[in-house]
Amino acid sequence: xxxxxxxxxxxxxxxxxxxxxxxxxxxxxxxxxxxxxxxxxxxxxxxxxxxxxxxxxxxxxxxxxxxxxxxxxxxxxxxxxxxxxxxxxxxxxxxxxxxxxxxxxxxxxxxxxxxxxxxxxxxxxxxxxxxxxxxxxxxxxxxxxxxxxxxxxxxxxxxxxxxxxxxxxxxxxxxxxxxxxxxxxxxxxxxxxxxxxxxxxxxxxxxxxxxxx
Amino acid sequence: xxxxxxxxxxxxxxxxxxxxxxxxxxxxxxxxxxxxxxxxxxxxxxxxxxxxxxxxxxxxxxxxxxxxxxxxxxxxxxxxxxxxxxxxxxxxxxxxxxxxxxxxxxxxxxxxxxxxxxxxxxxxxxxxxxxxxxxxxxxxxxxxxxxxxxxxxxxxxxxxxxxxxxxxxxxxxxxxxxxxxxxxxxxxxxxxxxxxxxxxxxxxxxxxxxxxx
Numbered sequence: 001x002x003x004x005x006x007x008x009x010x011x012x013x014x015x016x017x018x019x020x021x022x023x024x025x026x027x028x029x030x031x032x033x034x035x036x037x038x039x040x041x042x043x044x045x046x047x048x049x050x051x052x053x054x055x056x057x058x059x060x061x062x063x064x065x066x067x068x069x070x071x072x073x074x075x076x077x078x079x080x081x082x083x084x085x086x087x088x089x090x091x092x093x094x095x096x097x098x099x100x101x102x103x104x105x106x107x108x109x110x111x112x113x114x115x116x117x118x119x120x121x122x123x124x125x126x127x128x129x130x131x132x133x134x135x136x137x138x139x140x141x142x143x144x145x146x147x148x149x150x151x152x153x154x155x156x157x158x159x160x161x162x163x164x165x166x167x168x169x170x171x172x173x174x175x176x177x178x179x180x181x182x183x184x185x186x187x188x189x190x191x192x193x194x195x196x197x198x199x200x201x202x203x204x205x206x207x208x209x210x211x212x213x
Numbered sequence: 214x215x216x217x218x219x220x221x222x223x224x225x226x227x228x229x230x231x232x233x234x235x236x237x238x239x240x241x242x243x244x245x246x247x248x249x250x251x252x253x254x255x256x257x258x259x260x261x262x263x264x265x266x267x268x269x270x271x272x273x274x275x276x277x278x279x280x281x282x283x284x285x286x287x288x289x290x291x292x293x294x295x296x297x298x299x300x301x302x303x304x305x306x307x308x309x310x311x312x313x314x315x316x317x318x319x320x321x322x323x324x325x326x327x328x329x330x331x332x333x334x335x336x337x338x339x340x341x342x343x344x345x346x347x348x349x350x351x352x353x354x355x356x357x358x359x360x361x362x363x364x365x366x367x368x369x370x371x372x373x374x375x376x377x378x379x380x381x382x383x384x385x386x387x388x389x390x391x392x393x394x395x396x397x398x399x400x401x402x403x404x405x406x407x408x409x410x411x412x413x414x415x416x417x418x419x420x421x422x423x424x425x426x
Contacts, residue, residue, distance in 0.1 A: 110382060112325025124386050155402065158390070159376060166375030169323060169382070173337050175372070188291050189368065193406035 010047050014039060015063035018056060023101030027108045032056060042145075058122070061109050064102040065126050068092050072133045082146040084137040086187045089164040092130070094171050095182050103168045131161050148196040156194065163190065214350070224262050228254060228276035231269060236314030240321045245269060274322050277315040278339050281305050285346045295359040295407075297350040299400045302377040305343070307384050308395050316381045344374050361409040369407065376403065 017038040021030050032053055036043045050056035071091040075084055094100040106123075113120040136159035141147040149157070167186050171177040180186075230251040234243050245266055249256045263269035284304045288297055307313040319336075326333040348370035354360040360369070380399050384390040393399075 093334070108324055111321050111384065120386065127383060127386060151402075155393075158383070159380065159399065159403065162379030163372060163376045164379070165382065166377070166379030167372065169378065170340060170375050173326065173333065173340060180368075186372065189364075190372065190403065190406075193403075 006050070011059060012063060014046060014049055014056075015059045018060040019064060019067075019101045019105070022060065022104050023097045027057075027104060030057065030060070043198070057105065057108070057169050060105050061119075061122060065122075066104050068102060069129070072130075076133070076137070081137070081141040081144045082191050085134060085141055085147075085160065086185060086191055088134055089160055089187045090139055090185065091163055093181060093186070094178060103172060107169055107172060125159070131157050134161050145196055147191070147194045151194065160187065160190065161189070198206070220262070224272065225276060226258060227269075228272045231273040232277060232314045232318070235273065235317050236310045240270075240317060241418060243270065243273070270318065270321070271332070273334075274320050274335060277318050281315060282342065285343075289346070289350070294350070294354040294357045296403050298347060298354055298360075298373065299398060299404055301347055301350055302373055302400045303398065306377055306381050306394060306399070307391060312361050314413055316385060320382055320385060340374070344370050358409055360407045362402070363410065373400065373403065376400070 014035060017035050018030055021034055023188075025034075030053075032043050032046050032050070035056065036046045038100060039046070046056070052058050068091070072088050075087045075091060079087060092099060092102060094103045109119050109123060113123045131154075135153055137155045138147060138157045142149040142151070142153060164187065167177070167181060171181055230248050231243055234251060235245055238247075241268075245256050245259050245263070248269065249259045252259070259269070263272050281304070284407065285301050288300045288304060292300060305312060305315060307316045322332050322336060326336045326346060344367075348366055351360060351366045351370045351373075355362040355366060380390070380394060382383070384394055
């Protein structure tokens with residue numbers, strides 16, 4: 001071992017190896033032993049950073065969140081408005097190997113959270129942050145008049161995040177859903193329905209009928 | 214004990230007691246012992262019907278599904294169209310004690326399913342049935358012209374089910390969400406956006422601008 005060790009960097013490496021293993025074999029394939037083999041380190045080194053399997057999985061959850069937050073930030077610097085809403089949401093759906101892993105670990109911890117208050121807090125914090133990111137993007141889209149400004153941005157953001165999350169969970173149970181999600185954007189159908197009313201007809205009027213008057 | 218025992222009835226009673234306990238105390242509060250106490254039977258009687266805690270929880274999952282399916286059927290005989298879509302979806306969201314229990318047990322088993330193929334099959338079958346029920350209601354709503362007939366009913370049903378499911382899971386983590394869901398229908402915002410285009414403006418035209426010509 002080198003004398004100077006970047007411990008944060010090493011934790012990240014271990015967590016990344018864990019996420020790879022989960023993507024390949026599911027949660028069952030993620031153990032101190034399998035992570036040690038993947039990293040070419042002893043189980044002793046792994047245990048130095050994560051004292052047991054549960055701590056290792058929590059490390060994986062935090063790393064997955066970090067990667068997702070990085071993606072969200074990157075998107076927010078590049079695009080804005082409705083497209084950003086869609087991109088942020090799709091960035092965490094299981095459309096490729098790394099996102100499959102993120103999602104497996106999340107669903108695993110959703111259930112852990114039912115009995116473990118520490119996990120509950122981690123998950124709560126993450127979900128709140130995710131809703132907030134989407135909320136800001138929805139606000140921008142409303143300012144750009146791409147999403148109806150009359151809608152409650154907080155509710156729209158909450159629902160879109162829940163839609164993405166629900167689709168993800170169902171996809172983990174059904175390969176046909178995964179395939180379909182990868183084909184066409186599962187989010188655009190809904191965001192496209194949120195255009196301002198002015199672009200559509202006024203409520204309770206049918207434009208063609210009025211024109212015939 | 215009476216000489217003639219309706220075993221199905223007894224299983225249902227035990228499962229109902231289990232669901233009550235989960236609603237009150239969460240999954241952690243659901244054990245052979247606590248169910249026996251609630252039913253006023255010995256743990257031996259409970260073990261006769263469910264050989265261990267896992268079997269008991271599977272029994273609860275099946276009973277929760279049965280109750281949900283009964284609700285769906287009842288709704289389908291009373292209302293039709295967009296309202297039925299909304300009612301079916303809301304009938305399984307955690308807006309009261311019994312639905313909270315249904316949802317706790319589901320989230321618990323979502324994670325179990327990650328490692329247990331028997332549970333995976335149960336969940337898969339249930340989700341497929343639920344999507345099918347909503348699909349049929351969406352089809353009716355399209356026939357009634359309450360939902361845009363150009364939309365793919367299967368995709369709309371899938372997404373609405375996933376929205377309801379995602380909202381449910383987030384609500385389990387955040388009491389503020391539960392409160393808000395009970396206040397205003399979380400589904401109506403989205404179904405109301407699915408009206409046929411004829412009732413809205415034609416794509417890519419802005420009706421007021423045309424009228425000024």
